[in-house]
Amino acid sequence: MLGHGGGGRLMNQLIRERLIPRLSPERDGPLHDAAVIPVNGQKIAFTTDSYVINPIFFPGGDIGQLAVHGTVNDLCMAGARPLHLSLGLILEEGFPIRDLEVVTESIAAAAAATGVSVVTGDTKVVDKGKGDGIYINTAGIGLIEHDQHISPAAPRPGDAVILSGDIGRHGMAIMAVREGLSFESDITSDSAPVWACVRALLQAGITIRCLRDLTRGGLASACNEIAEAAHMGIRLREDAIPVREDVRAACEILGMDPLYVANEGRFIAFVPNAEAASAVTALRATALGSAATVIGHCADDPDHLVTLKNPLGHDRIIDMLSADQLPRIC
Amino acid sequence: MLGHGGGGRLMNQLIRERLIPRLSPERDGPLHDAAVIPVNGQKIAFTTDSYVINPIFFPGGDIGQLAVHGTVNDLCMAGARPLHLSLGLILEEGFPIRDLEVVTESIAAAAAATGVSVVTGDTKVVDKGKGDGIYINTAGIGLIEHDQHISPAAPRPGDAVILSGDIGRHGMAIMAVREGLSFESDITSDSAPVWACVRALLQAGITIRCLRDLTRGGLASACNEIAEAAHMGIRLREDAIPVREDVRAACEILGMDPLYVANEGRFIAFVPNAEAASAVTALRATALGSAATVIGHCADDPDHLVTLKNPLGHDRIIDMLSADQLPRIC
Numbered sequence: 298m299l300g301h302g303g304g305g306r307l308m309n310q311l312i313r314e315r316l317i318p319r320l321s322p323e324r325d326g327p328l329h330d331a332a333v334i335p336v337n338g339q340k341i342a343f344t345t346d347s348y349v350i351n352p353i354f355f356p357g358g359d360i361g362q363l364a365v366h367g368t369v370n371d372l373c374m375a376g377a378r379p380l381h382l383s384l385g386l387i388l389e390e391g392f393p394i395r396d397l398e399v400v401t402e403s404i405a406a407a408a409a410a411t412g413v414s415v416v417t418g419d420t421k422v423v424d425k426g427k428g429d430g431i432y433i434n435t436a437g438i439g440l441i442e443h444d445q446h447i448s449p450a451a452p453r454p455g456d457a458v459i460l461s462g463d464i465g466r467h468g469m470a471i472m473a474v475r476e477g478l479s480f481e482s483d484i485t486s487d488s489a490p491v492w493a494c495v496r497a498l499l500q501a502g503i504t505i506r507c508l509r510d511l512t513r514g515g516l517a518s519a520c521n522e523i524a525e526a527a528h529m530g531i532r533l534r535e536d537a538i539p540v541r542e543d544v545r546a547a548c549e550i551l552g553m554d555p556l557y558v559a560n561e562g563r564f565i566a567f568v569p570n571a572e573a574a575s576a577v578t579a580l581r582a583t584a585l586g587s588a589a590t591v592i593g594h595c596a597d598d599p600d601h602l603v604t605l606k607n608p609l610g611h612d613r614i615i616d617m618l619s620a621d622q623l624p625r626i627c
Numbered sequence: 628m629l630g631h632g633g634g635g636r637l638m639n640q641l642i643r644e645r646l647i648p649r650l651s652p653e654r655d656g657p658l659h660d661a662a663v664i665p666v667n668g669q670k671i672a673f674t675t676d677s678y679v680i681n682p683i684f685f686p687g688g689d690i691g692q693l694a695v696h697g698t699v700n701d702l703c704m705a706g707a708r709p710l711h712l713s714l715g716l717i718l719e720e721g722f723p724i725r726d727l728e729v730v731t732e733s734i735a736a737a738a739a740a741t742g743v744s745v746v747t748g749d750t751k752v753v754d755k756g757k758g759d760g761i762y763i764n765t766a767g768i769g770l771i772e773h774d775q776h777i778s779p780a781a782p783r784p785g786d787a788v789i790l791s792g793d794i795g796r797h798g799m800a801i802m803a804v805r806e807g808l809s810f811e812s813d814i815t816s817d818s819a820p821v822w823a824c825v826r827a828l829l830q831a832g833i834t835i836r837c838l839r840d841l842t843r844g845g846l847a848s849a850c851n852e853i854a855e856a857a858h859m860g861i862r863l864r865e866d867a868i869p870v871r872e873d874v875r876a877a878c879e880i881l882g883m884d885p886l887y888v889a890n891e892g893r894f895i896a897f898v899p900n901a902e903a904a905s906a907v908t909a910l911r912a913t914a915l916g917s918a919a920t921v922i923g924h925c926a927d928d929p930d931h932l933v934t935l936k937n938p939l940g941h942d943r944i945i946d947m948l949s950a951d952q953l954p955r956i957c
Contacts, residue, residue, distance in 0.1 A: 299720050302752030312750060315724065319731045320714070320738075320745045332746035334711055336770060339667050345713035345766055346749045381664055383675035384650070385764045387717070390629050394645065401649045408650075415650045416662035419676045420642060422632030423955065429757040434715045436675055436766030440666060625753065 302349075303620030304513025304559075309522075327449035327526030330374035330510065333441060340441035342377030344368060347434040351625045353400065356470045357485030358561075360433055361403035366488050366561055367512065367627060368435040369411050373495045374508040374564065376447040377439030379411060384418040384435055389428030400431060411490040413437070443499055449526035451506040456595040457573035458531060459566045461494055461580060462487070462588045463539035464516055468558035468623055469547045476551075483543045489562030494586040498566060501579035506567040510560070513621045517556040519565060520603040521617040530598025533605045533615070537592040556605070557618055559626045570594065632679075633950030634843025634889075639852075657779040657856030660704035660840065663771060670771035672707030674698060677764040681955045683730065686800045687815030688891075690763055691733035696818050696891055697842065697957060698767040699741050703825045704838040704894065706777040707769030709741060714748040714765055719758030730761060741820040743767070773829055779856035781836040786925040787903035788861060789896045791824055791910060792817070792918045793869035794846055798888035798953055799877045806881075813873045819892030824916040828896060831909035837897040840890070843951045847886040849895060850933040851947040860928025863935045863945070867922040886935070887948055889956045900924065 300307040317324055331344035346367050353360040369379040384404065388397065408415055466487040473484055491510065498505055507527070509519045516538070520531045540548075540555045548555050562585065568576045573591050580586030603615040630637040647654055661674035676697050683690040699709040714734065718727065738745055796817040803814055821840065828835055837857070839849045846868070850861045870878075870885045878885050892915065898906045903921050910916030933945040 299752050299754065301718065302750055308750060311724075312748070315728055316731055316748070316750070319728065319735050320748075321735075332711070332713075334746055334768075336666070336671065336710065336768070337669050339669060341666065341671075341768070343711060343713060343768060344747050345715045345764065347715040347717050347751045347764060349717060349751045349753050380666065381662070381673060383662075383673060383766045385675045385677040385715075385766070387677050387679060387762055388632065394641075398645055398649065401646055405649050405651075416664055417674050418642070418646070418650075420632055420638060420646070421677045421679045421955075422629050423679050423759060423762075424629065426756065427759040429753060432717055432753075432762070434675065434677060434764035434766075436713045436715075436764075438664075438666070438671070438673060438768065625751075 299624040300620030303624060304518055305618045305620040307619050329449060330371040331377065333375055342372045342375040342439040342441055344371040345434065345436040346371060347432060348627060349432050349625050350627050351429060352474055353430055355474050355486060358488040359400060359403050360431060361400035362407040363488050363561060363627060364433040364435045365404055365407035365411060366490050368437040369413060369490045369492060370510045372437045372439035373492050374510055376443065376445055376495065376505060377441045379413045379437060379439045379492055381416045381438045382408060382413050382435050384415050386420045387428060387432040388422045389430055390422055390425040392430050411492060445505055447505050447508060449507050449523050452523060452527040452567035452595050454529050454595050454597045455570050456506055456567045457570045457591050458593045459568060459573060459576055459589055460538060460592045461564050461586045463541050464511060464560050464563055465540055465544040465548060465555035465558040467561045468626055469544050471626055472551060472623060484547060487560050487562040489585055491562060491564055491585060493583045494580055497579040497583050498576055501575055503572050503576045503579060504569050508564055508566050510564040512559050512561060512627055514618065515557040515559055517615045518617050524601045524603050528601060530596040530601055531593060531603045532596050533593035535605050535607045537590055539588050553622050556615060557622055559621065629954040630950030633954060634848055635948045635950040637949050659779060660701040661707065663705055672702045672705040672769040672771055674701040675764065675766040676701060677762060678957060679762050679955050680957050681759060682804050683760055685804050685816060688818040689730060689733050690761060691730035692737040693818050693891060693957060694763040694765045695734055695737035695741060696820050698765040699743060699820045699822065700840045702767045702769035703822050704840055706773065706775055706825065706835060707771045709743045709767055709769045709822055711746045711768045712738060712743050712765050714745050716750045717758060717762040718752045719760055720752055720755040722760045741822060775835055777835050777838060779837050779853050782853060782857040782897035782925050784859050784925050784927045785900050786836055786897045787900045787921050788923045789898060789903060789906055789919055790868060790922045791894050791916045793871050794841060794890050794893055795870055795874040795878060795885035795888040797891040798956055799874050801956055802881060802953060814877060817890050817892040819915055821892060821894055821915060823913045824910055827909040827913050828906055831905055833902050833906045833909060834899050835896060838894055840894040842889050842891060842957055844948065845887040845889055847945045848947050854931040854933050858931060860926040860931055861923060861933045862926050863923035865935050865937045867920055869918050883952050886945060887952055889951065
């Protein structure tokens with residue numbers, strides 16, 4: 298089903314129950330955004346993502362830029378400096394060469410802006426009706442140049458949860474185009490590389506327990522995955538989570554919850570509470586992290602629940618959805 | 628067009644004229660099967676391939692096994708020891724979970740047999756009618772543990788061209804299934820990892836100028852690409868090139884030339900002629916390279932022609948096709 302690619306419980310089940318037991322039966326740890334592999338004494342981060350977003354051009358970006366940012370950000374979430382990308386194109390017969398050129402230029406610009414290079418590639422063409430214009434895979438290699446242990450299992454009760462900026466823009470920008478809604482001119486995707494933010498945390502000497510970008514499934518899914526992996530609960534405060542007014546209004550019209558909407562340039566960082574203020578200061582010194590803020594804390598909780606306290610002081614449980622509210626969002 | 632993914636002149640033009648000038652405008656060298664990138668003093672090989680083969684199950688293999696062998700072999704062609712793979716799945720809504728499990732088991736078995744591990748992955752699902760069951764991308768990382776300079780530009784006039792075994796089986800195995808031909812039970816794909824062969828050459832101390840696997844476009848395209856990159860001609864001898872009788876017969880029935888048919892476990896090696904006998908001996912000591920043989924030599928030729936001498940002594944020019952004879956062969 299489409300939901301098996303939606304970043305929620307269905308996809309998790311597919312990967313954990315069908316794929317990993319076959320590919321890596323001895324594996325017993327949490328899933329990270331990138332693998333960390335030792336290569337002759339170096340710690341190399343390695344990750345892959347395919348991009349099947351529909352539409353391929355959207356306010357604030359396109360599939361090419363997204364394919365750079367998404368994979369670069371997965372490397373960043375392992376605390377790695379992004380170095381190199383591979384580029385696999387699956388083109389549908391009839392896809393306009395001009396669109397391919399535009400997407401390629403977008404890939405090049407995003408890579409240059411992020412300081413990574415596309416060093417290897419592959420091109421396949423499938424029959425008309427067996428694709429959807431263009432699908433892109435990028436794999437990425439990064440280098441881990443510090444000794445921190447950044448892992449979904451590392452956060453502890455009491456740690457602060459820091460959000461790097463406002464949420465919900467990527468998903469609502471896509472939704473606006475798909476539905477032809479009138480607010481489309483106002484909301485653009487937040488697609489952006491987050492390396493400058495992560496580098497700022499590292500350079501400030503912050504103890505980083507875990508980083509997680511808020512793509513498919515949004516903030517809610519990310520928090521649930523980390524709570525599960527670290528065997529603890531997470532307590533969020535609704536009034537601390539930045540959501541732009543137009544994004545909130547669009548969500549209300551469409552009956553969607555911004556907590557579950559995909560982002561492509563936002564992440565959460567788990568740090569010891571004593572270092573939270575320094576971490577926020579470091580993030581706010583970057584262009585992308587200027588609105589970074591503490592949105593909650595980790596808590597002892599045998600049920601590993603993620604809860605949200607509303608401005609009136611009431612808590613509600615933020616569960617993981619079975620799939621993203623929007624298929625093919627990235 | 629489908630031909631833009633066919634490994635021939637059309638694909639070359641697309642990559643050289645449309646993609647590389649945008650992605651890597653300063654680039655001025657020949658295209659290699661894998662990039663070689665320095666990472667803190669290590670030489671890392673990095674490559675990617677998407678697999679869109681139709682049908683996904685075929686005599687001698689399936690898309691999962693192929694996605695391991697193909698990417699591993701690209702690393703080998705850079706002289707790298709294959710280490711790690713990423714796995715990107717693009718599934719079409721409705722693709723049977725059971726088939727996914729079979730393909731995944733095939734990936735795991737091929738990886739184990741080749742000594743590589745799948746360390747990171749991604750799963751996307753697209754709407755019914757926007758895919759074709761399953762597309763797979765694998766990217767690979769390998770380590771270059773020697774100081775040889777293996778490059779398509781390195782061969783020189785006089786070098787021997789060594790073929791690692793018989794050709795034409797993968798393409799004809801696929802063709803048999805597609806066309807429902809009666810010879811299908813006899814021909815199986817040659818899909819296999821070639822690392823043991825490349826390692827044997829390295830361990831024997833052979834000077835390896837260039838390695839190239841014979842996938843899309845077959846032996847003919849590989850020779851033309853190297854002749855062009857190294858600014859020389861190649862002289863092949865038809866009676867030296869092993870083709871199984873059933874493969875030859877199937878090619879004749881279908882009006883195809885085995886020189887252009889895709890292989891997934893065969894490669895050519897360019898070595899100094901004085902080392903050719905040692906290289907053949909080293910290859911023949913491996914299970915996969917038992918039929919390795921010298922099939923021709925490089926020659927001074929300002930036109931960079933590839934020619935084939937038939938048993939009667941007549942030469943014909945082996946040109947590059949505009950695309951593979953068989954679309955979606957890998």
